[in-house]
Amino acid sequence: MIEFILDLIILVFLLVVAVTVIRLRDLFAVVMLFGIYSFLSATFFVLLDAVDVAFTEAAVGAGVATMLMLATLALTERREKRPTHTPLIPLMVVLATGALLVYGTTDMPAFGSAAAPVHTHVAPHYLYESPKEIGIPNVVTAVLASYRGFDTLGEVVVVFTAGVGVLTLLGFSRRERDESENS
Amino acid sequence: MDIGSHFNYWVVIFLMMAGFYTVISRGNLVKKIVGLNIFQTSVFIMYISLGYIEGGAAPILTEGTEVYANPLPHVLILTAIVVGVATTALGLALVVRIREAYGTVEEDEIHKQDSSF
Numbered sequence: 001m002i003e004f005i006l007d008l009i010i011l012v013f014l015l016v017v018a019v020t021v022i023r024l025r026d027l028f029a030v031v032m033l034f035g036i037y038s039f040l041s042a043t044f045f046v047l048l049d050a051v052d053v054a055f056t057e058a059a060v061g062a063g064v065a066t067m068l069m070l071a072t073l074a075l076t077e078r079r080e081k082r083p084t085h086t087p088l089i090p091l092m093v094v095l096a097t098g099a100l101l102v103y104g105t106t107d108m109p110a111f112g113s114a115a116a117p118v119h120t121h122v123a124p125h126y127l128y129e130s131p132k133e134i135g136i137p138n139v140v141t142a143v144l145a146s147y148r149g150f151d152t153l154g155e156v157v158v159v160f161t162a163g164v165g166v167l168t169l170l171g172f173s174r175r176e177r178d179e180s181e182n183s
Numbered sequence: 184m185d186i187g188s189h190f191n192y193w194v195v196i197f198l199m200m201a202g203f204y205t206v207i208s209r210g211n212l213v214k215k216i217v218g219l220n221i222f223q224t225s226v227f228i229m230y231i232s233l234g235y236i237e238g239g240a241a242p243i244l245t246e247g248t249e250v251y252a253n254p255l256p257h258v259l260i261l262t263a264i265v266v267g268v269a270t271t272a273l274g275l276a277l278v279v280r281i282r283e284a285y286g287t288v289e290e291d292e293i294h295k296q297d298s299s300f
Contacts, residue, residue, distance in 0.1 A: 011194045014228075018201035018221055027213055034217050041224050049241040049252035050231045056264050057227070065220060065268050072213055072275040076282045080211040081289050090208035098200040102193055110188030112237035114250065119236065123253040131244055139242040139254040140261070148258055155262045162269035166276040 003047060010044045025080040031069040038062035052140045191232050198225040210290035212278045216271060223267050230256040230263075 017037045024030050038061040045054035109116035126143050134142040144152055202225060205218025234256035242254040282288050285296055 007191070011191070014198055015194065015201075018198050021217060021221060022201060022205050022209075027211070030214060030217055034220060037221060038224060041228055044228060045231055048231045048235040049239055050234065050257045050260070051241045051243075053227070053231060053257050053260050053264070056261050057224075060264050060268050061220075061224065065271050068268075068272050068275050069213065069217065072278055075279050076213060076288050080209065080214055083208065083210055084291055085208070085210075087204075087208045090204055093207065094200045094204045097203065098196055101196045101199070105189050105192045105196070108189070108192065111191045111232060112235050113188075114236045114239075116233070118233050118256070119253050123255050126254050127242065127244075127251050137244040139244060139251070140257045143254050143258045144261060151258075151262055155266055158266050159269045162273045165273045169273075169276040169280045 006047055007044075010040055010047065013040050014044070025082070027073055027078050027080055028070075030080075031066060031073060034069065035062050035066040038065065052138070192229070195225050195229045195232065198228070212281065212288045212290065213275075216274050216278065219274070220267070220271060223263075227260045227263060230260050 014037065017033050017040065021030050021033050021037070024033070038057060042054045042058040042062065045051075045057060126139055126147065130139055130142040130147075131137070134146050136142050199222055202218045202220070202222030205221065206215050209215060209218065234253035236250055236252055239250040239252045240248045242251045242257065244251075278288055281293065285293050287293060
């Protein structure tokens with residue numbers, strides 16, 4: 001019961017933060033609220049027994065992403081201009097998509113049920129065989145680094161590509177050369 | 184169907200749609216990226232909700248515990264969080280570059296400059 005109440009409180013906080021992000025036009029406040037949103041979702045992950053995900057979200061999602069956004073604000077501007085379009089069409093698109101997704105959930109198993117199909121295929125193998133096959137108590141680490149090691153390799157490739165992309169776009173060496181030629 | 188059993192999913196869908204709405208209705212590029220991140224984090228919450236088992240423990244094996252949360256969604260989302268930050272960084276770099284080239288990060292003004300060529 002206490003878990004359900006905590007669950008409810010965090011979900012309400014998340015809703016309030018999301019709606020405030022839409023309404024505010026001061027981008028500094030928006031970015032800080034996004035950091036709060038990330039931290040709240042990290043707390044929610046702890047409640048849902050996903051401790052590894054929680055600390056990654058708190059460190060990478062709330063920390064690094066917020067930092068990057070603040071750095072972007074420093075290089076651009078801090079206030080958002082008033083939107084010139086009516087929000088009618090986006091609102092209709094969002095409502096239609098949301099209604100379809102809610103309709104989709106009616107087929108889903110109840111939240112927290114142990115009989116859901118997602119728990120009956122590979123998960124039992126990971127949970128009960130990994131002590132013999134891998135030998136470390138943290139199953140998430142065993143799956144991440146061993147059973148699905150190629151996924152993690154793919155992740156590294158994506159991060160590398162993104163890093164190369166950022167450096168190419170911002171081209172710090174090119175800019176320094178331009179400035180020295182102009183002076 | 185019991186309302187309590189699906190309530191969690193509906194709240195997550197609302198959060199997703201809040202992010203989606205920010206992406207498609209706001210003209211400011213930084214705000215769009217914040218919206219995209221909110222959408223993304225909501226998808227993470229959705230996945231982790233699917234892996235939750237009532238009365239289960241975190242998937243770290245200990246003596247005397249029988250029921251654990253499903254570790255597979257956790258692994259997928261760990262990967263997704265890191266990839267998400269990488270794509271956010273790329274998006275923000277594009278915003279900075281657009282600001283250098285156009286002097287603004289408002290979509291309308293960028294369109295106006297593009298059509299005046």
